[in-house]
Amino acid sequence: xxxxxxxxxxxxxxxxxxxxxxxxxxxxxxxxxxxxxxxxxxxxxxxxxxxxxxxxxxxxxxxxxxxxxxxxxxxxxxxxxxxxxxxxxxxxxxxxxxxxxxxxxxxxxxxxxxxxxxxxxxxxxxxxxxxxxxxxxxxxxxxxxxxxxxxxxxxxxxxxxxxxxxxxxxxxxxxxxxxxxxxxxxxxxxxxxxxxxxxxxxxxxxxxxxxxxxxxxxxxxxxxxxxxxxxxxxxxxxxxxxxxxxxxxxxxxxxxxxxxxxxxx
Ligand code: HPA
Numbered sequence: 001x002x003x004x005x006x007x008x009x010x011x012x013x014x015x016x017x018x019x020x021x022x023x024x025x026x027x028x029x030x031x032x033x034x035x036x037x038x039x040x041x042x043x044x045x046x047x048x049x050x051x052x053x054x055x056x057x058x059x060x061x062x063x064x065x066x067x068x069x070x071x072x073x074x075x076x077x078x079x080x081x082x083x084x085x086x087x088x089x090x091x092x093x094x095x096x097x098x099x100x101x102x103x104x105x106x107x108x109x110x111x112x113x114x115x116x117x118x119x120x121x122x123x124x125x126x127x128x129x130x131x132x133x134x135x136x137x138x139x140x141x142x143x144x145x146x147x148x149x150x151x152x153x154x155x156x157x158x159x160x161x162x163x164x165x166x167x168x169x170x171x172x173x174x175x176x177x178x179x180x181x182x183x184x185x186x187x188x189x190x191x192x193x194x195x196x197x198x199x200x201x202x203x204x205x206x207x208x209x210x211x212x213x214x215x216x217x218x219x220x221x222x223x224x225x226x227x228x229x230x231x232x233x234x235x236x237x238x239x240x241x242x243x244x245x246x247x248x249x250x251x252x253x254x255x256x257x258x259x260x261x262x263x264x265x
Contacts, residue, residue: 026070033070059183112187167211
């Protein structure tokens with residue numbers, strides 16, 4: 001049996017998907033995390049609402065540490081995270097899915113480590129390749145069996161938000177090698193790595209980024225585009241949960257904090 005967490009937003013964790021699931025509030029040293037726990041395709045699955053019960057927590061205020069801690073404390077091994085993104089890369093268009101392979105972190109105010117207390121001491125986690133190669137392979141194999149247009153690679157630029165970017169910022173991110181821009185993948189991905197979890201991200205392009213889009217950006221445009229991709233994302237998540245074939249890629253996610261005595265809850 002695999003133990004899988006899905007971190008996502010509205011629509012992914014709809015009542016139909018969650019039939020027979022138990023809603024639980026998990027207490028962590030960082031606060032509460034809201035989870036729906038159940039079984040699907042013979043695997044234990046936890047849906048975590050990144051933005052809280054009614055999608056009310058903005059990206060810069062998400063309790064990333066509580067969410068990852070809760071996932072870890074439930075014995076989860078695999079984390080599949082979904083995010084909405086704007087596209088900087090003209091090849092990546094609205095409705096496309098991108099299995100990101102690297103990240104540029106431009107967040108400013110978020111606590112991005114579990115290692116900030118005297119008890120835990122100092123630790124420097126390797127983050128050369130932020131996403132688990134084995135999970136990325138699983139997601140790509142699942143996508144290959146669908147008719148969803150997707151990209152196997154992409155550099156995710158994480159901004160602080162909650163505002164959208166300026167045109168000049170997007171130009172800069174393009175020069176730095178960014179393909180996509182979003183507000184939630186950091187510090188989520190580094191916290192998952194510190195917690196020695198396998199973590200991968202699949203981003204849904206909802207709009208062209210500021211200055212590339214011919215019109216000013218709006219939240220409703222993002223929500224509408226997201227709504228159009230929900231069926232595809234649900235299809236992918238169900239396929240990912242049911243996936244039972246071996247993968248070639250090997251990962252060291254479960255021992256990446258070995259140098260510091262391993263991650264302890
Ligand atoms: N910028 C930042 N975050 C986003 C965007 C964007 O253009 N679209 C969806 N999430």
